Amino acid sequence: IPPIAYIPLAILWFGLGNPPAVFLIVIGAFFPVLVNTIAGVRNVDGxxxxxxxxxxASQLTIFRRVILPAATPYILSGMRIGIGTAFIVVxxxxxxxxxxxLGFRILEAREYFWTDKVIAGMFTIGLIGLGIDTLMTQLNNHLLRWHRGLEH
Incomplete structure (x- = not known):
């Protein structure tokens, strides 16, 4: 279920303000990470x-030295998707x-027909999204340096 579909329920449960937004952000970010983590763990070669x-090796060592490194690309992909989804939900x-x-300010500008502020808000959202995605890509590249060598 898309996190946006939870908006009416979140407002009923938490009212208006930050609590429903936090709830929606958690839902938007949690499930992509969870699903990708499960997929990553299941895809570890037996x-x-x-x-x-x-x-x-003990169970803990197997987890730390085998399962976690093998699942890391999946986990990071889930984090990238989750952060993108959470940003949209915000x-x-x-x-x-x-x-x-920013979303509130864009709607406020729309009500007063301040097209320049609406466009500036949209542009700002795009730049923030690009910045977040760039940071996640750099984190991914840094943490998975070893993985690139395995692909070639």
Whole structure:
């Protein structure tokens, strides 16, 4: 279920203001990370786990040294999707349930026909989104330096 569909329920449960926005952000960010993490753990090749067991590794060591590194690309992909979804939810929440923020300011400018401010707000949202995505890409590249060598 898209996080935006939870808006009426969030407003009923938490009223207007920041609490429903936080709830929606958590929902928007949590599930992409969860789904990708589960996929990453399920896609760990069993031969690596069996090899670690045969070498005497404990369950914790297998998790830390085999499963977590193998699932990291999936987890980071989920984080990238989750952060993007959360960012969209933040803007929409500000437009609907919060009386401050960039989304609120864009709607306020629309009511007064301040086209320049609406466009400036849209441009700002785009720049913030680009900045967040760039940071996530850099984090991904930094944490997965070892992974690029395996792909070639």
């Amino acid at each position: 031969i690596y786990i069996r090899a670690a067991r045969n070498l005497g 803007i929409v929440s500000e437009m609907i349930a919060v009386n401050n923020g």
